[in-house]
Amino acid sequence: MVTTVHCSIVSAEKEVFSGQVEMVVASGTIGELGIFPGHTPLLTGVKPGAVRLKLEGGEEQIFFASGGFIEVQPNAITILADTALRADDLDEAAANAAQEKAEKELADNKTDIDFGRVQADLQETVAMLRTIRKFRK
Amino acid sequence: MANAKELRKQIGSIKNTQKITSAMEMVAASKMRKAQERMSRGRPYSDHIREVISHVAKASPEYRHQFMIEREVKRIGYIVVTTDKGLCGGLNINLLKATIKNIKTWVDQDVEVDLCLIGNKGAQFFRSYGGNVVAASSHISESPAIEDLIGSIKVMLNSFEAGNIDKIYQANNIFVNTMNQSPTIKQLVPLDAQDEGEERHCWDYIYEPDARQLIEGLVTRYIESQVYQAVVENVACEQAAKMIAMKSATDNAGDLVDELQLIMNNARQAAITQELSEIVSGAAAV
Numbered sequence: 001m002v003t004t005v006h007c008s009i010v011s012a013e014k015e016v017f018s019g020q021v022e023m024v025v026a027s028g029t030i031g032e033l034g035i036f037p038g039h040t041p042l043l044t045g046v047k048p049g050a051v052r053l054k055l056e057g058g059e060e061q062i063f064f065a066s067g068g069f070i071e072v073q074p075n076a077i078t079i080l081a082d083t084a085l086r087a088d089d090l091d092e093a094a095a096n097a098a099q100e101k102a103e104k105e106l107a108d109n110k111t112d113i114d115f116g117r118v119q120a121d122l123q124e125t126v127a128m129l130r131t132i133r134k135f136r137k
Numbered sequence: 138m139a140n141a142k143e144l145r146k147q148i149g150s151i152k153n154t155q156k157i158t159s160a161m162e163m164v165a166a167s168k169m170r171k172a173q174e175r176m177s178r179g180r181p182y183s184d185h186i187r188e189v190i191s192h193v194a195k196a197s198p199e200y201r202h203q204f205m206i207e208r209e210v211k212r213i214g215y216i217v218v219t220t221d222k223g224l225c226g227g228l229n230i231n232l233l234k235a236t237i238k239n240i241k242t243w244v245d246q247d248v249e250v251d252l253c254l255i256g257n258k259g260a261q262f263f264r265s266y267g268g269n270v271v272a273a274s275s276h277i278s279e280s281p282a283i284e285d286l287i288g289s290i291k292v293m294l295n296s297f298e299a300g301n302i303d304k305i306y307q308a309n310n311i312f313v314n315t316m317n318q319s320p321t322i323k324q325l326v327p328l329d330a331q332d333e334g335e336e337r338h339c340w341d342y343i344y345e346p347d348a349r350q351l352i353e354g355l356v357t358r359y360i361e362s363q364v365y366q367a368v369v370e371n372v373a374c375e376q377a378a379k380m381i382a383m384k385s386a387t388d389n390a391g392d393l394v395d396e397l398q399l400i401m402n403n404a405r406q407a408a409i410t411q412e413l414s415e416i417v418s419g420a421a422a423v
Contacts, residue, residue, distance in 0.1 A: 008185065012362070015181035030346050041196070044345035045354070069355055071189045071342075078185050080358070 169376035
C-alpha cells in the first residue's frame, strides 16, 4: 500500500512546502478535511485556517493558508493558497493588532468602509490567531 | 592638425556615450536581480495552477465552463506583452516578429484578429503595422500589481464570453537565462489540456461545495496568474536584455575609441615628422 503522497503548498509569492507526506489536514469550504494517499480526485476551496501536514516518519508541520484551492489527485495534493505561511512565521502581535483594527472599523459604523472587505480581513486574522494558539499548545 | 582636433572631439563624445551606456548597464544589472527574484517567486504558483487547470480540462467535469469549450474559430485575440522602453536589443522585435508570423497563419485562414497590448513598444509597433487594437495599457511599473493589468485583460475575456472571440493567445518573452530570452506564444483560452498523449479515461473530481463556483474561481485565478507571471517575466527579460545590450554598447564604444586613438596618434606623428623634415631641409638649404 502506498503510504505517502506528494504534497505542495504554493502561495502567490512562493512555494512554501513541497515533499512527501502521510496525511494532510486542512479546512475546506464546507468543513475540515483529512486527506490520505490514494484519495479520489477532489477539488475544493480553502477557508482561512491551519493546514497540518504529517510528514514521513510522523513529524508534523503546521502552515497557515488564507484561502485558495485544494486539488487532490491520487498521487499528488496541491494547495494553491492566496497567502501561505509556516506557523512559526506567524506574528501573533501583528495578527492581534489587525483583529482589533478590523473590529473597531466594524464597530465604528462608518459609511465609507468596505464592509465585505473588512469582514473578510477579520475572518482571516481570527483564523490566523486560532492557528497560532493551536500550534502553541 | 585640423584632422587630429576633429578626431579628439569625436573620441570625447564617444567616451561620454560610453559613460552613459555603462551606467545604464549597471542600473539594469541591479534591477534585473530584483526582477528575476520576483519572477522566480511567482513561478511555482503559476506552474502549479497550470497543472491543476490542465487536469481539470482533461477530466470530464459535470460543469463545463465556457472557457473550456473549443469553438469554431472566426476571430482570435492576442495578448501581447512588450516593454515600455527601448534600448534592450532585439527583445521586442523578436517577440513581435514571432507574433506577426503567428497572426499571419490565422489571417491566411480568413480569421480576424484582435489585439490587446501591454507595454508601449507593442502599441507603437502595431500603430504603424496596423491591426485591430481593442485594449492597451502601458507604463506598468517594475513591480506590477494584478489590478493594473486586469482591466485590459477583462476586455478580451468579456468579448470571449460574448462570443466575439473564439480563442485567446498570449505572447510574451520567457526568461531562459540572462543571455537568452525566447519569445513564446501560448493558448490561454480555451484551456489547453496538456500532455494529450495520456489516456483520457472518464473521471471527475468531487467538488465541494459546487462545481460551477469552484471552476469559475479557479479559472479566473488561473488567467490572472498567467498574465501576471507573463508581465513579471517580461520585466526580468527586459532588464537582462538591456544589460546585455548596454554591455555590448560599452564594449563597442571602447573599441571605437581605441581605433580612433590610433588614427589620431598616426596623424599627430605624421604632422610632427613633416614639421621636422621641413626644418631639416630648411636648415640644409641655408
